[in-house]
Amino acid sequence: MIYKFIRSIVVLTFISKVQGDYTCLCNYDVERPVYAMADPQPGTSPIGYMYEFDCKEIIPHIETPPGWNAVAFEHQFAYVEDGTAQHVARQLCPGSPPTSDIVTTTTTSTTTERPSIPSSTTLPTTKSTMMTTMTTTTTKPTTTTTKPTTTTATITKPTTTQQTTLTTRPTTNTKPTTTSPLFPNFSPVRLVTSSTAKPITGNINLCPAKLHQYTREDGGALTQYGDYCYELVPIKTIWSKAERDCMAKGGDLFHVDGPGLQDYIYRWIKSYNFDHAVWMGLHDVRTEENFEWISGDHVIYLNWYSDRKGNLASHYNEDCVLFVPYAPYYGKWDDVICGSTTLFGDIGQQNPFICEYSIRPHHVDTIVG
The missing domain is CATH 3.10.100.10 (Mannose-Binding Protein A, subunit A)
Structure with missing residues (x-):
């Protein structure tokens, strides 16, 4: 019998289309390390840092040790310690998560074709009600048999809409997610923090x-x-x-x-x-x-x-x-x-x-x- 291994790459991209706020982890230290695994061994190098006022989307349904959170960080799952409650917090961030952090996961599957299956045989088709899309096409490179198999599904995150209200005097409380319209081409004066003293932030x-x-x-x-x-x-x-x-x-x-x-x-x-x-x-x-x-x-x-x-x-x-x-x-x-x-x-x-x-x-x- 002749076996042929065909590799098919299935890319599942977690795209957040949240119309309201999303759960995020925000850092208020000067910098906070981000690791590839939760609770790493001493001396483990971080894969990056969350700087002051950085917020990252919290990934649900991932089990983590106490004091750790799974977040989306530069297109990968990463882990951030939140042991210092004064300077890191779970909260609701407005809009959609940044595209620079959306996680893309790649998996590899192997399909074995056996030439003993007659070309006239119709493979059973299963209809799935899952909202997940996975496209796999298998083609035997001969002139006698070609069997395309397609399964379609879509992974969709549930949409949650929440609102945060400022308790201020009645004013127009809206601002786009980009630069303020009053300052389309501004050049901010740089804020400088020293390495020996942390900025005053209050609560x-x-x-x-x-x-x-x-x-x-x-x-x-x-x-x-x-x-x-x-x-x-x-x-x-x-x-x-x-x-x-x-x-x-x-x-x-x-x-x-x-x-x-x-x-x-x-x-x-x-x-x-x-x-x-x-x-x-x-x-x-x-x-x-x-x-x-x-x-x-x-x-x-x-x-x-x-x-x-x-x-x-x-x-x-x-x-x-x-x-x-x-x-x-x-x-x-x-x-x-x-x-x-x-x-x-x-x-x-x-x-x-x-x-x-x-x-x-x-x-x-x-x-x-």
């Missing part, structure tokens, strides 16, 4: 997944303090465009209500070695020296630089406020010209900015009596 697990997505898109940094999450956006623009970007994402330019928050914001910025002045939400656009927060909060705290009125010639045109982290300000505030948009582009001061997003739940007060 950013309290911040909705959308904010993590915005931070990744903007190339910025995220932190949490009290009832707010704060995003440092390292994109230079005029004050009005900075506020528009914050509002489009469900927030406002940040406000400061006391020395505690003032000190925290200063230390947070400095933990990234970020020495650029940033826009705040304070302004006196409507009435000179009558300062207001754009968020509508009451002005109960001010931290002016001592020489902010030094340039009397232009001081009355300086209506928007900067938080200045470098010397000799060291976090003090200064008012400058807001900038404006003309036919020839934006003119005036252009600076990075910080957005604030409320994470307070809405409460209904009960009136008694």
Whole structure:
């Protein structure tokens, strides 16, 4: 008897067509190693790293040791340890998983043909109700017998749609999964972290997944303090465009209500070695020296630089406020010209900015009596 071995390659590609959010693992350390197997031996080299604000799709139905997660990483199954709960979290990521991580699995099957089967014999056909597609064609290279066999099936992930709601004042809370429309060709100012000190992050697990997505898109940094999450956006623009970007994402330019928050914001910025002045939400656009927060909060705290009125010639045109982290300000505030948009582009001061997003739940007060 003559046996012929025919190799057929069946490629099963796991394509996520999720219209809503998907379960993901997000890292908030500077970097976190990714391994080819869970719980590797000491000294095992990682296959790559998840950097700060990286999120990877969690692969369900794969058993892992406690403290480990199976994720899709650069077209392969990989494993990430989540033992440090403060800096890695399971959450819902919006949209579909990145195509750069979709897993493709290749399997090889062997088919043996025996020439003793008559050419007039009809092989039975089995119809499968599985939603899995597998195409195999077997052709005997002779002039007498050709037997094509095709089995069709499709692997489809269940579609889960969930929504994450920001508890902020009513605004338009939508943003595309690409760069902000206000900044189509931006060049972010680089955030720098040292190897000896980790950036200050607060408990950013309290911040909705959308904010993590915005931070990744903007190339910025995220932190949490009290009832707010704060995003440092390292994109230079005029004050009005900075506020528009914050509002489009469900927030406002940040406000400061006391020395505690003032000190925290200063230390947070400095933990990234970020020495650029940033826009705040304070302004006196409507009435000179009558300062207001754009968020509508009451002005109960001010931290002016001592020489902010030094340039009397232009001081009355300086209506928007900067938080200045470098010397000799060291976090003090200064008012400058807001900038404006003309036919020839934006003119005036252009600076990075910080957005604030409320994470307070809405409460209904009960009136008694």
